[in-house]
Amino acid sequence: MSGDEPVEGSLSGGDPAECEITDRLSQASGRSPDFASENRALAGLARAMSEDPRRLPQRLVELALELCRAGSAGISILRFGPEGEYFEWTAVAGALASHPSGRVPRGQSTSGLTLSKNATQLFDRPGRFYPFLDIPSAPIQESLIVPLHSAEGPLGTVWAVHHEAGSAFDREDARILESLGAFIGAAMRLLTSLDSATSSVRELKRAQEELEESDRRKNEFLAMLGHELRNPLGAMASSVQILRSGPQDDRSSWATEVLDRQLDHVTHMIDDLLDISRITHGRIEIERIPVSLAAVVAQAVETTRPQIASRRQEVEVDLPEGPLPVIGDPERLAQIVSNLLDNASKYSSEGGRIFVTGERTESELLIRVRDSGVGITKEMLPRIFDLFVQGARTLDRAQGGLGIGLALVRRLAAMHGGTVEAQSAGAGQGSEFLLRLPAPADGTEVAPATDAASVRPKDDARARRRILVVDDNEDAAAGLSLLLELDGHDVRAAHDGAAALRVSEEFAPDIVILDIGLPGMDGYEVARRLRARPDGSHTTIIALTGYGLEEDRRRSFAAGFDHHVVKPIRSSEELLGPFAGERPDPMSETQRRRRPRTARVPARPEPS
Numbered sequence: 218m219s220g221d222e223p224v225e226g227s228l229s230g231g232d233p234a235e236c237e238i239t240d241r242l243s244q245a246s247g248r249s250p251d252f253a254s255e256n257r258a259l260a261g262l263a264r265a266m267s268e269d270p271r272r273l274p275q276r277l278v279e280l281a282l283e284l285c286r287a288g289s290a291g292i293s294i295l296r297f298g299p300e301g302e303y304f305e306w307t308a309v310a311g312a313l314a315s316h317p318s319g320r321v322p323r324g325q326s327t328s329g330l331t332l333s334k335n336a337t338q339l340f341d342r343p344g345r346f347y348p349f350l351d352i353p354s355a356p357i358q359e360s361l362i363v364p365l366h367s368a369e370g371p372l373g374t375v376w377a378v379h380h381e382a383g384s385a386f387d388r389e390d391a392r393i394l395e396s397l398g399a400f401i402g403a404a405m406r407l408l409t410s411l412d413s414a415t416s417s418v419r420e421l422k423r424a425q426e427e428l429e430e431s432d433r434r435k436n437e438f439l440a441m442l443g444h445e446l447r448n449p450l451g452a453m454a455s456s457v458q459i460l461r462s463g464p465q466d467d468r469s470s471w472a473t474e475v476l477d478r479q480l481d482h483v484t485h486m487i488d489d490l491l492d493i494s495r496i497t498h499g500r501i502e503i504e505r506i507p508v509s510l511a512a513v514v515a516q517a518v519e520t521t522r523p524q525i526a527s528r529r530q531e532v533e534v535d536l537p538e539g540p541l542p543v544i545g546d547p548e549r550l551a552q553i554v555s556n557l558l559d560n561a562s563k564y565s566s567e568g569g570r571i572f573v574t575g576e577r578t579e580s581e582l583l584i585r586v587r588d589s590g591v592g593i594t595k596e597m598l599p600r601i602f603d604l605f606v607q608g609a610r611t612l613d614r615a616q617g618g619l620g621i622g623l624a625l626v627r628r629l630a631a632m633h634g635g636t637v638e639a640q641s642a643g644a645g646q647g648s649e650f651l652l653r654l655p656a657p658a659d660g661t662e663v664a665p666a667t668d669a670a671s672v673r674p675k676d677d678a679r680a681r682r683r684i685l686v687v688d689d690n691e692d693a694a695a696g697l698s699l700l701l702e703l704d705g706h707d708v709r710a711a712h713d714g715a716a717a718l719r720v721s722e723e724f725a726p727d728i729v730i731l732d733i734g735l736p737g738m739d740g741y742e743v744a745r746r747l748r749a750r751p752d753g754s755h756t757t758i759i760a761l762t763g764y765g766l767e768e769d770r771r772r773s774f775a776a777g778f779d780h781h782v783v784k785p786i787r788s789s790e791e792l793l794g795p796f797a798g799e800r801p802d803p804m805s806e807t808q809r810r811r812r813p814r815t816a817r818v819p820a821r822p823e824p825s
């Protein structure tokens with residue numbers, strides 16, 4: 218037994234062995250075992266263990282109280298503290314249930330003596346020698362104590378006491394308490410496991426919450442990063458087009474094209490980084506229509522042509538005759554192939570050759586992209602499609618990139634029900650990537666290409682318009698305004714929401730090109746106020762922004778925007794050409810994805 222406060226000093230005077238009367242338990246019991254009641258009790262304990270294990274210790278001591286006809290019963294658990302081992306009550310029934318439960322050092326308790334002997338013990342009036350057990354309100358006449366053990370060592374004790382003089386425990390009581398003790402030992406081990414499991418679950422839940430919070434912040438950071446990087450890219454893109462529109466000698470032409478290619482490279486890295494985040498969180502929707510594999514490959518080749526041409530590499534395409542339909546999203550399929558071509562180009566030497574072939578089997582379409590480059594080591598092959606993994610790097614990082622392109626390939630392929638595989642004989646032996654996509658049913662016809670020019674007037678983008686450009690990045694606003702003015706439009710600029718509303722009132726623009734991330738009043742609110750004006754329905758409002766997530770687009774359309782375009786844009790034709798003035802169905806507005814890069818790659822001029 219154990220108790221309330223730590224007991225200092227030695228035991229009370231006399232030899233505590235004088236109160237130990239265990240030998241009496243060897244005498245024949247004066248009563249017969251009631252196995253029926255005991256079995257019912259044990260069956261109830263088994264149910265309690267499965268239903269509510271944490272109630273089991275209290276239920277056990279209540280049964281001990283009943284079956285042993287005791288005045289009190291309880292469980293003392295051995296604990297370990299800075300001052301040494303001590304016992305603490307964890308469950309009590311009977312008269313001592315109202316007694317303050319606390320702790321008592323192991324060496325100053327009958328439970329300690331019982332554990333030391335590792336056998337059931339019986340004590341007569343133990344309060345004479347153990348101060349904690351001297352309880353005037355419920356004097357202990359006899360205490361019967363059974364040790365509890367686990368595979369790891371002693372757990373504590375289970376005990377029953379008589380408070381009335383003349384009451385005595387016998388061998389049958391010892392047998393019952395030992396039987397219950399076996400259950401208690403199992404229950405305590407179960408509770409220890411449950412506590413450990415509960416603690417682990419709490420830790421896992423906390424870790425999951427921290428990961429979710431970290432993931433949320435990462436997505437917010439990526440969205441903000443995309444916005445903040447695309448703003449200066451927009452100003453740079455407009456400046457490149459303005460330079461290109463004027464007279465240029467060989468050197469300025471070369472410098473302009475270098476700027477354009479590097480601008481495009483940075484833009485595509487940002488797009489890939491954001492695409493990986495969107496795919497990971499299921500925020501990309503894949504269109505599924507029958508398209509021509511030849512058209513997909515042609516778009517991919519056109520996209521990567523400048524990089525390939527700048528390295529004087531060659532691409533050979535060998536596809537079966539005919540449309541060879543594939544079911545999927547045309548732009549995402551082209552993105553898969555262009556990423557494979559981009560990878561082949563980066564890891565092939567100047568003047569290298571890249572081969573693209575396609576074939577149809579009974580159940581799948583197989584596209585191969587093979588190069589004569591540096592190859593892939595056998596150690597790298599299993600990890601080549603992991604995020605942020607790249608082949609062997611050198612300090613000059615000549616290949617560049619973030620290690621995202623192939624990870625994006627695998628995830629986009631999976632979204633189309635396909636797979637991608639890398640093969641290489643080793644370093645210096647080149648590489649081959651095999652893209653497998655489900656083959657459509659026989660007789661599937663390729664969807665006709667939609668030519669935006671065929672459904673709008675040919676001079677739609679060139680017609681003189683009154684255009685208001687709103688962007689808090691003054692360089693971006695000035696560059697786009699000048700680009701639009703060079704195309705013959707009448708342009709005004711504003712740099713915040715209040716100024717935009719004021720200028721639009723005076724200027725009455727046909728088109729408002731509006732950034733969303735404005736200081737103070739954001740672009741959504743500006744669009745709502747423009748729409749609320751009497752002539753607001755006649756104005757075409759285009760969001761030109763660094764925010765490109767699907768939820769950003771939905772918010773744009775809900776606020777009254779006609780179109781949502783992600784920075785940077787290359788020309789006024791790209792910005793205004795697809796729009797015929799009528800407001801589209803928001804659900805039909807497809808996400809703007811990577812464009813084919815310009816194919817002009819002039820040779821670097823020799824210094825004069």
